[in-house]
Amino acid sequence: MKKIRKILERFVEGILTVSGAITTITILLIVVFLFREGLGLFNSPSVEKGYNLCVNASNPVLHLSSVDIMEIFDYEATNWKEFGGADEEIVPFRFEEIFDRYPEEEMGENYELLPVRLGEAIASTPGIIAFVPQEYTPEGMDGVKVLLNDKITPSDFFGGKQWIPTATPAPQFGTLPLILGTLLVSFVAILIALPLGLGVAIYMSELASNRMRSFLKPTIELLAGIPSVVYGFFGLVVLVPLIQKVFNLPVGETAFAGSIVLAIMALPTIITVAEDAMRNTPRAMREASLALGATHWQTIYRVIIPYAGSGISAAVVLGIGRAIGETMAVLMVTGNAAVMPHSLFEPVRTIPATIAAELGEAPAGGPHYQALFMLGCVLFIITMIISVTAEAISKRESNKGL
Amino acid sequence: MKKFIIAAALVFAGFATANAQKVKGSDTVLPLSQKEAEEYMAANPAATVTVTGGGSGVGISALMEGTTDIAQASRRIKFSERQKMQASGDKVVEKIIAYDALAIVVHPSNKVTNLTREQLEGIFTGKITNWKEVGGADLKIVPYSRETSSGTYEFFKESVLKNRNYMNGIMSMPATGAIIQSISQTPGGIGYVGLAYLNDDVKSIHVSYDGGQHYTEPSVENAKNGSYPIVRPLYYYYMAHSEKLVKPFIDYIMSTEGQQTVKEIGFIPVSE
Incomplete structure (x- = not known):
C-alpha cells in the first residue's frame, strides 16, 4: 500500500516536472521562431524580391535608395539631375507596359524573346528606369545597365518614417x-x-x-x-x-x-x-x-x-x-x-x-x-x-x- | 472478406466522386461563393463545397500549395504568382464569375457630387487636402482606405491612382462596414466601398474618367452598360488538372440561376 502511494507520488511529481519543462521549451521555441523569421528581413533586397531595376547604359547613376525609387515611380521626382545624373527626364517603366509597346506575338511562344524586347525598349529611351522580373532581365545587352540592389538595413527599419509595405517597386518598411x-x-x-x-x-x-x-x-x-x-x-x-x-x-x-x-x-x-x-x-x-x-x-x-x-x-x-x-x-x-x-x-x-x-x-x-x-x-x-x-x-x- | 473489400472499394469510390471541393480567398467574393455553394449543394445533395475567406492573396497562395481547389480573387493574379504556379508544370485557369463596381462615398452633408479621376487621384495621394479645391465647403478632406490585405485596396490603386501610392498615413480601416461607419460620422470623409454596400448613411459620388465631360452615378445598370468606369471583375482560379472536379460548380455559377444569385448579392452578372 505504502509502496503504491510512493510510486503514485513519484509519478505526479514527474508529470509536474515534464509540464513545466514543456511550457518553458514551447515559449523558447516561439521566441526563436519569431526572431528567425524576423531577422531574415535584413537579407532581403530593398527592391521587390525577384525583380531588378534597369536603366539606359548612358545613365551615370549607379545606385538609388528605396525612398528615391518610390519617389520616381510615384512621379514625385522627375529629373535624373536630382540623383546625380544628367539633366534628363525620368521615364518610369513598369514591366507590364512592354505589352503596350509590342504585340504579344513578338514575345515568342514562351516569352523567350521578352528580354530582347525589354532590352530594346531600355536601350532606345535614355531617361528610362525599368522594373523587370529577374528571369527576363536583359542582362549584358548593349545599352542596358542593371542597378545594384541594396539590402534592407536595420537603420531603414528602425529609423524610417514611412510604412508603405505594398509599394512597388520599393516597399517602405519604416517602423x-x-x-x-x-x-x-x-x-x-x-x-x-x-x-x-x-x-x-x-x-x-x-x-x-x-x-x-x-x-x-x-x-x-x-x-x-x-x-x-x-x-x-x-x-x-x-x-x-x-x-x-x-x-x-x-x-x-x-x-x-x-x-x-x-x-x-x-x-x-x-x-x-x-x-x-x-x-x-x-x-x-x-x-x-x-x-x-x-x-x-x-x-x-x-x-x-x-x-x-x-x-x-x-x-x-x-x-x-x-x-x-x-x-x-x-x-x-x-x-x-x-x-x-x-x-x-x-x-x-x-x-x-x-x-x-x-x-x-x-x-x-x-x-x-x-x-x-x-x-x-x-x-x-x-x-x-x-x-x-x-x-x-x-x-x-x-x-x-x- | 470479399464483401468487405467490395464495401471498402465502394466507400472509397464514394469519397472520390463525392465531389468535395474547397474554395478559398477574397472576402469580397466570399458572400457570393457562399450563397452559390449553398444553392449548388441544395441542387446536388452529393456535392460538398467548403468556402473560406482570408483575402485574395491567401486564396492564390493556397492554390499554389494545393490546399484549395478554387481560389476566389477580387484582383487579377499577379505575374509573379502565375510564374510560380506554372513553374510546377501545370497551367492555372482563370474564370470571371461576376463584376463588382466600386462606389466613392462621402458624408451625406457634403455638397460635392461630381469628381473626376484626376481629382480622386489627388485626394487619395494627398495632393488635394481641402474640399473647397474641388468645389465643396472649406473643410479638410479625410480620405479612408481599406487595409493593404484587401483586393479592393489593390484595385483602387490600379484603377483610380494609376499605380501611384496612397498618401503616407492614409486612414486604413479593417472592413468595408467600418469605412461606412466612419464616413457617416466624419463630415470631411471620403472612401470607397463595393456597390453592394451602399446605403443611406453615406452619399455616393458621380465619377468621370474623361476629364469631366460625363459624370456617371454608380449603379448596377450603369456598371452593366459600361458607362460607370470603376468596375472590376471577380475571378475564380483553378489548376488545369482539377478541371473535372471544379467544372460542375463553376458551370452552375455561370448558369442563369447562378447569375441571378450574383444579382441578388449586389454584384453585376457576366453578360454573355
Whole structure:
C-alpha cells in the first residue's frame, strides 16, 4: 500500500516536472521562431524580391535608395539631375507596359524573346528606369545597365518614417511611426487608467462597506471578460463621434480614442491586482498603526500603500502589458494611419494593429511577412523591458518597505 | 472478406466522386461563393463545397500549395504568382464569375457630387487636402482606405491612382462596414466601398474618367452598360488538372440561376 502511494507520488511529481519543462521549451521555441523569421528581413533586397531595376547604359547613376525609387515611380521626382545624373527626364517603366509597346506575338511562344524586347525598349529611351522580373532581365545587352540592389538595413527599419509595405517597386518598411504610435497610445492609456484604478482599489479595499464591495468586485471582474471587439465597437460608435464633436476635429479616430478604450480595458486588471495587494496587508500592521494614533487616512497612505507597493507595480505592469498588446479595439478606433504622431488628436497606427491587419495577405517568407515578424520581436522586447524594470522596482520597494 | 473489400472499394469510390471541393480567398467574393455553394449543394445533395475567406492573396497562395481547389480573387493574379504556379508544370485557369463596381462615398452633408479621376487621384495621394479645391465647403478632406490585405485596396490603386501610392498615413480601416461607419460620422470623409454596400448613411459620388465631360452615378445598370468606369471583375482560379472536379460548380455559377444569385448579392452578372 505504502509502496503504491510512493510510486503514485513519484509519478505526479514527474508529470509536474515534464509540464513545466514543456511550457518553458514551447515559449523558447516561439521566441526563436519569431526572431528567425524576423531577422531574415535584413537579407532581403530593398527592391521587390525577384525583380531588378534597369536603366539606359548612358545613365551615370549607379545606385538609388528605396525612398528615391518610390519617389520616381510615384512621379514625385522627375529629373535624373536630382540623383546625380544628367539633366534628363525620368521615364518610369513598369514591366507590364512592354505589352503596350509590342504585340504579344513578338514575345515568342514562351516569352523567350521578352528580354530582347525589354532590352530594346531600355536601350532606345535614355531617361528610362525599368522594373523587370529577374528571369527576363536583359542582362549584358548593349545599352542596358542593371542597378545594384541594396539590402534592407536595420537603420531603414528602425529609423524610417514611412510604412508603405505594398509599394512597388520599393516597399517602405519604416517602423518609427508604428513604434511611437504604440508607445504613445499605451502611455496615455496608463496615465488615464492608473489614478482611476488606484482610486477604485483603495476605495474597495479600505472604504467600501462589505455589501458595496460584494457588488463592485464581480461587476469589475465582469468588465475583464468582455471581448475586445465589443470595446472597439463601442469606441467606434460612441467615443469617436463624441471626441470629434467635443474637440472639433476633422476626424474622431485618434490616438486619444484608442487611449480611452485601452484605459477602460486595463482598468479591471489594475483594480483587481492592486486591491488584492492592499487587502493582503497583515491585520497586525493596520492595528499597530491605528494604535499609534494614526488616522484611517494616514494608515492608508503611510502603511498600506507602501506595503502593497510591489503588488501595485505588478498591477501597472499587467495593465501596460494589456494596453500594448491589445489589437482589435485599437484597430477599430485609431484610424490606423501610419504617420509620425505629433499630437494625441491625430490618427495613429500601432504595432499589433499592423500585424493583425496585414499578416493575412503578406506572402509567406517575403520581406513584408518578415517585417511583420520583426515588428512582433520589437513588441516582445518592449514588453520584456517593461516587466524587467517593474520587477526591479518592486524588489527595491519591498526591501525598503519592510 | 470479399464483401468487405467490395464495401471498402465502394466507400472509397464514394469519397472520390463525392465531389468535395474547397474554395478559398477574397472576402469580397466570399458572400457570393457562399450563397452559390449553398444553392449548388441544395441542387446536388452529393456535392460538398467548403468556402473560406482570408483575402485574395491567401486564396492564390493556397492554390499554389494545393490546399484549395478554387481560389476566389477580387484582383487579377499577379505575374509573379502565375510564374510560380506554372513553374510546377501545370497551367492555372482563370474564370470571371461576376463584376463588382466600386462606389466613392462621402458624408451625406457634403455638397460635392461630381469628381473626376484626376481629382480622386489627388485626394487619395494627398495632393488635394481641402474640399473647397474641388468645389465643396472649406473643410479638410479625410480620405479612408481599406487595409493593404484587401483586393479592393489593390484595385483602387490600379484603377483610380494609376499605380501611384496612397498618401503616407492614409486612414486604413479593417472592413468595408467600418469605412461606412466612419464616413457617416466624419463630415470631411471620403472612401470607397463595393456597390453592394451602399446605403443611406453615406452619399455616393458621380465619377468621370474623361476629364469631366460625363459624370456617371454608380449603379448596377450603369456598371452593366459600361458607362460607370470603376468596375472590376471577380475571378475564380483553378489548376488545369482539377478541371473535372471544379467544372460542375463553376458551370452552375455561370448558369442563369447562378447569375441571378450574383444579382441578388449586389454584384453585376457576366453578360454573355
